[in-house]
Amino acid sequence: MPTVLFAVPALWEEYRPSLTAAFDGMGVDLVTEAAPETVDYIIYAPSSPLQDFAPYTACKAVLSLWAGVERIVGNPSLTQALCRMVDPALTEGMVEWVVGHALRHHLGIDRHIVNPGRVWDPTCPPLARERPVAMLGMGELGTAAARALASLNFPVTGWSRSAKAVAGIACLHGEEGLEAALRGAAIVVTLLPKTAETENLLDARRLAMLPAGAVILNPGRGAIIDDAALLAALDAGHIGHATLDVFRVEPLPKDHPYWAHPRVTVTPHIAADTRPASSARVIAENVRRGEAGEPLLNLVDRKRGY
Template sequence: MTVVLISRAESAATWAAEIRGQDPELDLRVWPDETRDLDPAAVDFVIAAKPPPGAIAAYPNVKAVLSLWAGVDHITSDPEFPAHLPIARMVEEGLTRGMREFVVAQALNAHLKMPEYIRQQNERVWRPEIRGPHGTEPLVDEVTVGILGLGVLGSDCAAALRDFGFQVAGWAKSRKRMDGVDCYAGDAERAAMLARTDILVNLLPRTAETENVLNAGLFAELPEGAYLINVGRGEHLVEEDLIAALESGRLAGATLDVFRTEPLPQDHPFWAHPKITVTPHVASITRVKTGVARLVSAIRAFERGETPEGVVDPEKGY
């Protein structure tokens, strides 16, 4: 069985070494150096991380493509990608746990006004941010975190926030059910979820329907002073609308981990904005050891004629 790893990430060699260590029987070739003399018709599977246009289509007998990342738009955005090929998203415990930790931490930071206190420290200002009744701030059980997207990552984050004590509401395109989480579904119910959300976490997949979803219209449906955490895709956010919402006070602040252009350009206004926290796409990083175990398991499942976890629905795009 021949597998080609097509990755433009710096970690490609690390992934290759771990794959060979975990399953020496796989004939793994790393693109492009190890594929120049390879018969394209002999390739059975492709493991991909942002492959260049046409790279996957060059292998006519591929049975499936496995993404190194949780998202698949880095694969499907290729205009030459063979639409009939099944794609398996990366679903692994390390990635899920990483997202859970990041989202809970950022929700707590927003709830406790930590970005504001960091700004105050830089300015040597002593000003307690007490906005609740009777000179107190609300505890987490009085704060609602709304989550856009209740897939594997969104559902796990919702459960963690619920267990910490937050009130949690979640929205998805189709109906979901979770104990202790108020679940909303479809366009008709999204506004009701947004209207009660103090901290909004975006974990939607990137599709044609979800591009630019974080816009002025959506921000207007949130309570004044809500906080945004975007860990979905940079393409979800209309950047000018976010800055306007922050300047007007519609939003109190935002934590952004994903951007339309990465790395974020040095002259981008997000860097210096006092109400924006920038992190360099680190909310959830696939762990090589557990990620490779997932890849090998998925390849073996495809070989047996089974459907591994995380196979993308081509109609939905996720």
């Protein structure tokens, strides 16, 4: 009987019913405390007090509840397999956030919701097919969001660091591909992982590549954007608006310039979240695979960092 350690005490009561149901009939010993040498799998999140994995000599895999693994992947004591969370419900939530805010900016909804001067402006927006979108990051989340936007007739160009092929989406990679994607985009969505290569990817030079008035949506990682460069581009009117869900420091400090900027919308890291019911099934499936000797789902490539 494999022992599965739930190593995030603060989330135990939230996840216990779903994990118990997901493991039903599998013969799994789901615990919150155990001698390290007896543990076969660890359910983990970066907020866990468990930071030293060396004593867990029999552990076959660390199963993260988070999609992002930048806060654990570099842990030198972690020699076990690491699996990130790819939760269908998390993906669904991210798609809804991206599509909702893309349509909000595309349709110019804000000027009708907040219109204290009662200005009658019958200007119609262009059609979606006239509003190009650049999707930076074509992993699970980026691909799903790109497909959803394309289904609404937005011309979507996907960009990733390595070559990708997605039916119906023009995919670019590399530095030249990034420049081409940015120069043609009215809306930019960032769904890249945080790595040494992606930090400050949208700096002053690359922001200047965007057409005047472009909109940025960042539900991915706060560090992808150079904050000072973005604020300067917003102040200059080159960037029309930035809707940001993730930040270098969270909660976003109350004195941060983003809060008061008229061209910035702050959402409090709500674009997507791991749902206990669906993520518990992903965890249970990986434990089943591990016990059956099958390949684990969503295995992290340590060299690439995701």
